[in-house]
Amino acid sequence: MFDSLTLYNMYDIVADCSDNVPTRYLVNDACVLSGKPLVSASALRMEGQLTVYNYNGGPCYRCLYPAPPPPDTVTNCSDGGVLGVVPGIMGCLQALEVLKIASGQGSSCGQQLLMFDGEGSRFRSIRLRPKQAGCAVCGENPTVTQLQNYETFCGSAATDKCRRLNLLSKEQRITVQEYKSIVDSSTPHILLDVRPRVEVDICHLPFSLNIPLASIEDRKAEHIHLLKERIGELKQQLDAQAHVPVYVVCKQGNDSQKAVQILEKLSGQEVDCVSVKDICGGLMAWAQKIEPSFPQY
Numbered sequence: 671m672f673d674s675l676t677l678y679n680m681y682d683i684v685a686d687c688s689d690n691v692p693t694r695y696l697v698n699d700a701c702v703l704s705g706k707p708l709v710s711a712s713a714l715r716m717e718g719q720l721t722v723y724n725y726n727g728g729p730c731y732r733c734l735y736p737a738p739p740p741p742d743t744v745t746n747c748s749d750g751g752v753l754g755v756v757p758g759i760m761g762c763l764q765a766l767e768v769l770k771i772a773s774g775q776g777s778s779c780g781q782q783l784l785m786f787d788g789e790g791s792r793f794r795s796i797r798l799r800p801k802q803a804g805c806a807v808c809g810e811n812p813t814v815t816q817l818q819n820y821e822t823f824c825g826s827a828a829t830d831k832c833r834r835l836n837l838l839s840k841e842q843r844i845t846v847q848e849y850k851s852i853v854d855s856s857t858p859h860i861l862l863d864v865r866p867r868v869e870v871d872i873c874h875l876p877f878s879l880n881i882p883l884a885s886i887e888d889r890k891a892e893h894i895h896l897l898k899e900r901i902g903e904l905k906q907q908l909d910a911q912a913h914v915p916v917y918v919v920c921k922q923g924n925d926s927q928k929a930v931q932i933l934e935k936l937s938g939q940e941v942d943c944v945s946v947k948d949i950c951g952g953l954m955a956w957a958q959k960i961e962p963s964f965p966q967y
């Protein structure tokens with residue numbers, strides 16, 4: 671049978687250019703099990719990182735990250751964005767390390783992390799912790815002796831494209847089609863866009879109120895006040911007893927779910943008398959299903 675380790679055994683050096691945590695663990699374990707150096711690079715927004723794992727007695731990826739991060743704390747390029755030049759720079763540096771190892775000159779990144787800060791135009795190197803005797807795959811008594819199911823291990827899909835959180839119940843969400851009919855019927859409501867300002871400046875739906883998720887998470891008083899003000903205005907138009915409908919939107923419908931959870935906790939305290947719902951799939955679903963001319967980014 672042609673399994674992944676057979677594939678790894680056919681090569682001398684492995685370069686990891688992947689963009690998700692399950693693949694990083696898979697490639698790391700496969701390199702340790704097949705005894706190959708792993709030249710690993712990553713990039714997000716304006717920053718990049720480069721290191722060589724499992725090389726010259728240095729640590730493997732698991733030595734540094736024994737447990738995967740909670741899936742909803744990981745930002746990938748699809749969500750966070752990346753400036754195309756940055757992976758270009760990191761890819762060239764990665765190719766350089768591959769060539770140095772292949773030619774016998776050797777890499778100096780075996781226990782070192784090279785960090786590139788594109789915004790400040792700076793490179794910085796830090797020394798990594800050494801190989802760990804207790805590491806599950808490269809340690810003295812390894813518990814990982816063959817490849818596992820890495821999606822199960824990490825609790826997330828091995829893809830950078832379709833990360834979909836599912837934090838809310840069906841009743842707490844509406845589809846873009848349902849939201850479209852709310853707009854068409856001029857039903858009074860608040861559309862809360864929780865993307866960062868820079869993304870709102872690229873495109874947004876008219877009449878949306880922008881309060882970034884980070885501000886909601888930090889319970890920033892001036893932002894919460896903005897929302898309360900809007901709710902107060904709308905309350906005057908509505909029956910005094912009615913709950914003000916707040917629909918939360920973001921790019922892909924992940925951050926908006928987190929915002930709904932926080933706002934529901936605030937409900938009855940700082941933010942009163944609202945019914946908060948998430949718009950499934952966010953503005954990209956809106957662009958795909960409702961308004962084809964809406965910019966996709």
Ligand SMILES: [Zn+2]
Nearest residue numbers: 730733805808
């Ligand atoms: Zn290790």
